Amino acid sequence: MGYSTELKNHQNEQQKFKVRLVFLILMVLSAFSALLGRFYYLQVFRYDYYQTLAENNRISIVPITPNRGLISDRNGIILAHNFFVYTLEITPSKTDGLQDTITELGKLVEISATDLKRFKKLRAQSHTFESIPIRTHLNEYEAAKFAVNRFRFPGVELKSRLFRHYPYGTLGTHGIGYISRINENDLKQLKENNQLSNYKGTEHIGKAGVEQAYEADLHGITGFQQVEIDADGRAVRVLSSASPTSGNNIVLSMDAKLQEIAEHEFAGRRGALVAIQPKTGEVLAMASMPSFDANLFVDGIDFDNWNLLNNSPDKPLINRSLKGIYPPGSTFKPFVALAGLESGKRQPPFTISDPGFFTLPNSRHHYRDWKPSGHGAVDMRRAITVSCDTFFYGLAVELGIERLTDFVRHFGFGEKTNIDIQGELSGLLPTPAWKQRRFKQPWYMGETVIVGIGQGYTLVTPMQLAYATATLANNGQAIRPHLVNAIVNAKTNQVKLLPHTIADQLNLNPQNLEIVKLGMMDVTRPGGTAAAVGANAGYDIAAKTGTAQVVGIKQNEKYNEKLIAERHRDHAWFIAYAPAEDPKIAVAVIVENGSHGGSTAGPIARKVMDYYLLGKIPVDPTAPTVAPEATVANAPEVEEEPHD
Secondary structure (H helix, E strand, C coil): CCCCCCCCCHHHHHHHHHHHHHHHHHHHHHHHHHHHHHHHHHHHHCHHHHHHHHHHHHEEEEEECCCCCCEECCCCEEEEEEEEEEEEEECHHHCCCHHHHHHHHHHHCCCCHHHHHHHHHHHHCCCCCCCEEEEEEECHHHHHHHHHCHHHCCCEEEEEEEEEECCCCCCCHHHHCEEEECCHHHHHHHHHCCCHHHHCCCCEEEEEHHHHHCHHHHHCECEEEEEEECCCCCEEEEEEEECCECCCEEEECCCHHHHHHHHHHCCCCCEEEEEECCCCCEEEEEEEECCCCHHHHCCCCCHHHHHHHHCCCCCCCCCHHHHCCECCHHHHHHHHHHHHHHHCCCCCCCEEEECCEECCCCCCCCEECCCCCCCEEEEHHHHHHCCCHHHHHHHHHHHCHHHHHHHHHHHCCCCCCCCCCCCCCCCECCCHHHHHHHHCCCCCHHHHHHHCCCCCCCEECHHHHHHHHHHHHCCCEEECCECEEEEECCCCCCEEECCCCEEEECCCCHHHHHHHHHHHHHHCCCCCCCHHHHCCCCCCCEEEEEEECCCCCCCCCCCCHHHCCHHHCCEEEEEEEECCCCCCEEEEEEECCCCCHHHHHHHHHHHHHHHHHHCCCCCCCCCCCCCCCCECCCCCCCCCCCCC
């Protein structure tokens, strides 16, 4: 039996072991080198990046919202200010069982569905260590009730926050405007304007009027705190801070008492009034009736109030001063008269014999005068005084629509006045080119006829008509209207007066101006269409009444107010300036469905002028009184027409 013996080659085994060992050492060294290289890269090349991330995990920036600037009238009466209210706020990071906490709070103080919706929205936009309002505007009883039970609610605090307040509610709302909660559209606009960072922590923004137009001045500059936070997101300490800068204060050209008188004199009727200082363009009053309480919008208007305002047939949310467009009626006649005089188509002693109607050549259609029997012999001055339609029918035809519209455009008709708040409409001055674009139809001579008395396609806003009246009173110099007189710097109290801007300058013949102005002065004297308005005034008033048709009247029909539904009755216009020899105020008033300018719109204008020129307050026990709660000095820091 044979045996074979296999002997190990120890030298060969040792050689293989050494190779493996070297390979393993090289692998370890390579891995270690890679780790060292990565460590060096992170520590040296990426140091700044990771240090920033670490600091952001440790430090958070908490915004401090600035106090919004105040808004006052020309006499220092505060029309928009800020006040402290109690708010109940929850800091999520300090609260165990958030939903249970809210449920228990609801048993103590009322928390509505709107409150909860707002809280959830704000929570999604905030850090866990920031306090979020769950309920605002707590009364004293509710605040005290929570204070007694404070120990039961860790992470819930009673705080005071600044809220916007309009002390006179509905007064001047369409001019002053209002603020409301920032929405997605606002955020998009702020981002596009590179202003988003300055609105961190801010919940409200101007939505209308001066509050919107002067938002950049009123808002201020947001401050901040650098807060150190722990791993659970709880604030540990404040590392640094920068105080916010309050918004600038705004001084309006509006006279609050004048505004109040204007609004009160409408006595529940719909319409608008604009009063302007002719030489400066300062808007003294801008009433749109009915109005609404701006305070409803500050913290987000509830559904019931929104539904009430938005669906009201009286449309209180519409600023009739800027967005209400109406035919001007006979208030257009002084400007047509000036066009006739300046063009040479009518020169004294030009006179017509008014039979009570006007006819075009080769036509049997009668364009009737408001006075069926006619006015007899009528020159330019008397045509304005008695509002003779027949005179202006013929004048418009002789001027032609192009020449007429080109001239009156200098008074602001057919264009925006560019007042310093948003939302203004431009009205309409019709031309053949416009009609062709709009209706694909030619222009007819009969349409020129009725433009001569402010009817047809012609449309104006109350602001435009006030601006035109002020320009006429100012002898052809048009000053851009504005609602803001000055901006007061919050830090230095330096007053920046806003300049008066000349928008246009007409070189009018003084003799032509005199004829028109005398005719307007006669309007408020015996025999004029508004004699009652000028009676015992104590100063001379230059004026013009007007009636704007709402529904058409057929050729053989007669306007009968009593047989027409109230909202289909004619609108009543009245324009005026006074004192006639040195105008200090120009007014345009429209009373919707008011029928006669001299009897409905005229008295409103008279009350406004009496107060502004004489300081005369209407004697009416039901009239409210503007009693300044605060002034800037003591405000909290924090086809035909009927008779005109």
